Amino acid sequence: MAATSVAKTIGYYTVSEDERMGWTGGLLILNSSGRPLEFQCTLPVRPSKAHEILYGPTLRAHLIGEIIGELLIKKARTPLTLLCCDQAEALSLESIVDLPVVLVAEAAEPDEGPITEESLSGWQSVDFAGTHFWAAMEHVETVTEMAKTFGDIPDGVEPFDRIREAIKEAHSQIARQQTTPQSTSQVA
Template identity: 60%
Template structure:
């Protein structure tokens, strides 16, 4: 576990698979991009009643209110910043006690282009090779954190590590079952 003064950056994403459901992953990196901690959930399969009751907001609920908070609560490493690639995860910034930023380049890959109307009250902060969309009121604090991650090799690639680790865990579960 890093010293309390060491900065860490958490990468959070959720993947959906028709067979298994919704699985979230949180990869915590040090300033050099090395893993400090990894957490993932078991697949979450909402019931048909949940699908009916939540309707079009089911994805928002699962990512921002169920899976994200669960992973951040399980995390043993103090987080300086959480980067996400799904706009639904931005709600974590108001409940997680840690600043949350959307990595624009990763979000465009996964969710389609980010429109300005989707991020009302947000501004852009640079993190290595990426742009973070952050709430205006948190921009200065997040910029100060991002400026200390100059040794981070890539600000987008960690999302692929999470997806690959989740796929590996799911294949191990399938082989054991």
């Protein structure tokens, strides 16, 4: 009997913060050639003033790493073999998934603060699709092997742009729905 190989997939996860809309997360799952297999997007999350007060400076990490990320991972129907993120707060997802979670430092937004080797103590850089994926030491060998499997992916950063564009489109659809007058029907 021939052994069946499990399809390798790579997930890209990011969260966009919009002052008007709130926090929206997106998860794009690609095959080894970089083609989309699945996309999940949350509705905007708007923390209450009480949440902002109670969570204080940890609110961002809570939303990105615990609330939005966990929801998207659970909603995904396609099994993941690697999860890439562009926000250091998302690295905490490694505690809830049984797969490597890596940080694509080149994709991190500049206003989110610099990502330095000091902030990634216990992590190691792995060359992957023309970028550097920061992986936890215990996953470096696995991620290095996966880099060979995903050799057809031309750019390790670009999928984050796709997610952000899809989130912008979702926000514009929500805004259109909110401004469209509701039709009423009358029974004669």
